[in-house]
Amino acid sequence: MSHFGKYRRKPVGAAPGTVMYVGEDRSDPIVITHIKYDSQGMTGPTQVGPSEVKPASGESGISWYTIDGVHDTEVLRLIGENFQLHPLVVEDIANTRQRPKIEDFDNYIFIAMKMITFDSQAKELIAEHVSIILGQGFVLAFLEDEGDVFEPIRARIKAGKGKIRKLGADYLAYALMDAVIDNYFEVLEQIGEEIEEVEDEVVHSPSTKTLHTVHRLKRELIFLRRAVWPMRETANSLLRDESDLVSNETRIYLRDLYDHTVHVMDTVETLRDIVAGLLDVYLSSVSNKLNEVMKVLTVMSSVFIPLTFLAGVYGMNFQYMPELHWRYGYPVVMGGMALVAVGLLVAFRRRGWL
Amino acid sequence: MSHFGKYRRKPVGAAPGTVMYVGEDRSDPIVITHIKYDSQGMTGPTQVGPSEVKPASGESGISWYTIDGVHDTEVLRLIGENFQLHPLVVEDIANTRQRPKIEDFDNYIFIAMKMITFDSQAKELIAEHVSIILGQGFVLAFLEDEGDVFEPIRARIKAGKGKIRKLGADYLAYALMDAVIDNYFEVLEQIGEEIEEVEDEVVHSPSTKTLHTVHRLKRELIFLRRAVWPMRETANSLLRDESDLVSNETRIYLRDLYDHTVHVMDTVETLRDIVAGLLDVYLSSVSNKLNEVMKVLTVMSSVFIPLTFLAGVYGMNFQYMPELHWRYGYPVVMGGMALVAVGLLVAFRRRGWL
Amino acid sequence: MSHFGKYRRKPVGAAPGTVMYVGEDRSDPIVITHIKYDSQGMTGPTQVGPSEVKPASGESGISWYTIDGVHDTEVLRLIGENFQLHPLVVEDIANTRQRPKIEDFDNYIFIAMKMITFDSQAKELIAEHVSIILGQGFVLAFLEDEGDVFEPIRARIKAGKGKIRKLGADYLAYALMDAVIDNYFEVLEQIGEEIEEVEDEVVHSPSTKTLHTVHRLKRELIFLRRAVWPMRETANSLLRDESDLVSNETRIYLRDLYDHTVHVMDTVETLRDIVAGLLDVYLSSVSNKLNEVMKVLTVMSSVFIPLTFLAGVYGMNFQYMPELHWRYGYPVVMGGMALVAVGLLVAFRRRGWL
Amino acid sequence: MSHFGKYRRKPVGAAPGTVMYVGEDRSDPIVITHIKYDSQGMTGPTQVGPSEVKPASGESGISWYTIDGVHDTEVLRLIGENFQLHPLVVEDIANTRQRPKIEDFDNYIFIAMKMITFDSQAKELIAEHVSIILGQGFVLAFLEDEGDVFEPIRARIKAGKGKIRKLGADYLAYALMDAVIDNYFEVLEQIGEEIEEVEDEVVHSPSTKTLHTVHRLKRELIFLRRAVWPMRETANSLLRDESDLVSNETRIYLRDLYDHTVHVMDTVETLRDIVAGLLDVYLSSVSNKLNEVMKVLTVMSSVFIPLTFLAGVYGMNFQYMPELHWRYGYPVVMGGMALVAVGLLVAFRRRGWL
């Protein structure tokens, strides 16, 4: 989450379309899962090799390939060639720092998204780059890490319940996007809970630790906002897109998807407002505490300093100090001191400092 | 009001259209009230079962069903089927966290709103999810909680006064929306009164409690803003919608409704500006108080510390200190101290610290 | 000005079009003034009763009715019926909290505005609700309070100078709106003068009073902004309106009117920026003053505390303290103290604290 | 620069088109300079009387009148009549508080601008109202003050270099506007230099004076922004205007002019951001200084207060205090004091306070 310094995508001056992986080091082979289904039934999931990922000629039904890993650029290049993807698209699939976007290339639509999860151990947000290619009768889904985020969708296809088997590849692409967006709600829920905890802390026992938590939450929301904002535009573009690849029936679902991104965006902004307010409360609490400390110091000093002075006066060694020889000099002075102290305390109480 | 952590709507990856209730636990049966009226007269209100909630075939007049509760998803599903509502609509009706929106499905319009009330006991805002379906000759109103917010409208239908009996289902839907928006004015009035009270407090007796009230008001306005903002868009969409379901005569009323949402929005923004200003005044007051405290400390310390030093000097036990043996050593030193004290007091007064 | 809590317009759930007065209590009868003029001459002003306020049938010339007071809803209802105004319009005329807006009803245009005046005694802004109905050959002007704001326009009609007698009812409506906007310049001038005064105060003698003045100015500008913003939209709508009621010649004047609202808005924003800056200067001044106080305390304490310690040392009663018996112990110690004091003062001067 | 209080343009309720001068008092006669030129040659500059300022009938070539002063409304009225200017235009020419705007009246275009200069003596910005009328074959330029800002353009016409003699009146109007905008770059340069100076001051020797300079710069930028913003719109309108008065060739130059206003706007915003940052640094510096002061006070007090206490203990006059009679009581106590002092100093150094 904290790697704000890493934005390069390729050596300066390298040719556009240069496919380069910029994420964490991975060297395990890429696993590709293939599912084929139509309203009648479903084949798979089967694991296939990169060279088998190609358009099915002359067959009906929907082909869905999930490519778990984008670190092997050779594999991406091969798939890109098989499906005749534009070199820039292949570059964007490999570039895990690509921001969310959608691009319509007549015969396919390219969608880049960020999946966000919250690592509650390390207390940090983790962003995973997800790319989806929607074509005539096929969907390619590229994931940066392995993971089972699309497992429930496979289960739904298997079960044959709902609309998923009845509608086309566009609905599948929608379902994948919807699953990605759903994760944001989870993350927001967790951040929201953290904010509630911190809110109590700020009010009742603010400490430097609290400040750092507030600062971290602020950064996480900046980060989240940055990921969600283009997602919203992406969902909106897809909704307005006049491509033949998207049917009217699916468009209703895309409207719902757009609505969810707006909801997420909205919540992020609300949480940002609240976190900003927390900082104000924190600073006010610190100021109030300083005031408390200063009042104690002032009361203690102001009461005792004059008394000490008086004691000092009668500690002087002048030969001729008549008071020193009075019979009741000592009790009179002590009484005077008590009077001064009481007078000052009364004055402070009047000012509301006690 | 404080549940910012709860935004999930369904298990991640669950099929779109999965109807799930996410609000507070309720298990009482859902009460459905039916009214039927036309310009001639009115039947009802009668309580009906879920299976009776269906389009009236071949009858004229307007059918209005109020469904008090969205926690029984089975009932919602049944009604949805009867009226052939899109599964996403039924999902949104049950999802009490759905943000306000409007969606036009050729033969009906779906409107989601938030009703806001202010619980003056607990000092918190309560949001209730309200969904309205406007169709040809019928209106369905779904409420999260029981309540009599629509009672005055029933009374107006009964009385047959005003336009309500003369205009169609679109006017009824408008009337329901208008009743929801009216509540915002009440809430704003209450928040406005609270702000005025706090304003006095901030100026005359700021305390930590004041700070927390200001913070709470700020949060409430953030919350309100979040509810109102999409309402405004919703009212505007409905106004611009070219659906056959909305007549030109009703459109004039919708323009008024839109105007009210703008008014609410406007007031929320104004109150936010004022509350932000309160925080500044609070912080300045705290700073001023610190200054007061410090001045007292400084004056007390600065006056007595030199005097104490002088007393200390003549408390030293040196064998050869000629002053100690002077006849008027003591009164001379005391006079000197008085001079020092007066001098310092004069200096402080000149600086305006006394 | 401070009544932010009052936004209700009618009982929740009351029928739209319910005419209700929500302003200050008034029970005096409403005075209606009628003027009739054309390029040839002018009749009136005559006072007429509510039932006489109706469209002139078959007469040429322009009829201008000024209705001084909107608290008698019966009168408004009657006039509304005579001119066939929409019930919502009559509601908005009576609702003194209606925000500025313009609505075009084919055969008349309804304009709601806020007249702002500055009560320099009470130092508060006063908003008066003004409604204008522009129809074919007639203008109705509704004022919340009595007042002579439109007197100069009557004088101009009487004098027959300028364009007013030559152009139609649309020009009259424009002239009324222009008179309302003109008041904003006056108010801004007064607020601007107050800001200049406070600016001097903040720099030379900031006090808690200054802070409250700044806060009040801030609120007044928030209030003003809220009134002006929709006025600008209103002027713009009227300018773009394609109604037959507005001639091209008048449109040039409306462009000028729009220009004035933009000028007002602009000035309000500029003043807001300046007032926000004043608060920063105020806070900085307070901080600087605290620094001054602390420096004095530190210098006094730091100089005398070590000296007092030294005096304390030689005030100890140990039997064996050789220094006490030295011939020049006393002057040597006093010299040492002087050295310490001078050293500290030099160090403080070097730090720039003296 | 500081006259934020003066915005009135005419008595409230005065007829629109009332020509009134609102600038500084001037009573000297208005000087009008006339130049006539075409691609062949140039006549003038000659000084002409107000009545000679009129459209040249049946002559070719371009007539350029510069009117140095707008305080004699009689002169303006006369010129207005000669050229058949709309009364509102004449009002706007005389109204030196008119904000920049452009208005297209079929047969002429009216452009109002603000010329800004920086009085480096008084350290304030001076705004001069400039109005330009572009008609078929003539340009009228009205200046609030005398000045030679257009002198270089006259020189260019005389020299016959560049495009100015080849292109029409529209190019001349452009050249005048360009000269006005050029002044903004000068002003920005001067403000930019001042900011750099203050930046050093804030970092190395912040004082109350610095704060006031920052505040002044802030106000100047607010003022500048207010003048430039509508200029940008004006340039853009002129560029998009489809008037026959502007040729395509000149449009390329107007695009450049627009570009310059954007550049100015941009720079103003950047400088505003920087000045806002300066205030933060200033406040932080003041806080840091307070910290420094407090640390010195704390170290001095904390070290000597316990020592003074110890000295006080052995200054007590109890009859039975064995330590007082020990042979090495004095040096032991002094050693103990030294230990305490060193211990405290070490503790403070560890906290980084020394």
Place this chain on the structure above:
Amino acid sequence: MSHFGKYRRKPVGAAPGTVMYVGEDRSDPIVITHIKYDSQGMTGPTQVGPSEVKPASGESGISWYTIDGVHDTEVLRLIGENFQLHPLVVEDIANTRQRPKIEDFDNYIFIAMKMITFDSQAKELIAEHVSIILGQGFVLAFLEDEGDVFEPIRARIKAGKGKIRKLGADYLAYALMDAVIDNYFEVLEQIGEEIEEVEDEVVHSPSTKTLHTVHRLKRELIFLRRAVWPMRETANSLLRDESDLVSNETRIYLRDLYDHTVHVMDTVETLRDIVAGLLDVYLSSVSNKLNEVMKVLTVMSSVFIPLTFLAGVYGMNFQYMPELHWRYGYPVVMGGMALVAVGLLVAFRRRGWL
């Protein structure tokens, strides 16, 4: 980076189209490099004189001239004449303070950009003015400084790999722009790394130095934002431009370019948010430290001041003070002092100050 004061482009009033160099002094001759290529092969790079830079008549293939330096206005004027560039374009090429923009002159497109590099030694951003002219079959690239930023592109042309040899001059222009934008990612990466370092510093050891670094980062981001913002518009304009000079195939690449500028903009905004947050944390840390200091002072003073007073009391020289003569007076008083000290320490611990 810090030269905010330098914005003038030419003497006020100078004719538009006056070519003037305003950058750093350079007097070395301008080096012009020429490359010619088509899908078959490539000639050059050869160094040519200014007079040889002219449209190739009747030849196919793409001509690319790189002009390293814009300080010799004579050379620019000559090239401008050869290619019939508009005088304003030549002015903008020489004016190194020109902000990024794009202008379409039917037969060529003019693009002005800023290349940004980060001088990690001096810790400042350096902006270089880059101008590109795209015409039919040729590209002119003007650079403010020498440098090899376009070297990789020459290498790609030589190697004949990728699309560059197959596509036209528009693709070459795109490639140049892409290389410029690539540099921003580098700069952002470096700033991002600096921010991470400072973030640690702010949390663990904030100092005045930290504040200045934060302030510098803030300024750099303001500077960067100012350079990038118009670049985004430029890329977008080029993308939407309907010029014949840009082919559809290249447009896909321009979409990618636009996407990169958005990404840069986005990152700049995110970093700005983070830096703003750093300042808050810094100020809070400083406040916390002050609190720490004050607590120590308060605890030390409050504990010892009463004790010192007690010691002072028994240091008084009254003749009749019975306690002084008690056998156990001394240990009793010492015990009492210990009790007071312990009581105060317990009280402070309860308040959480120890």
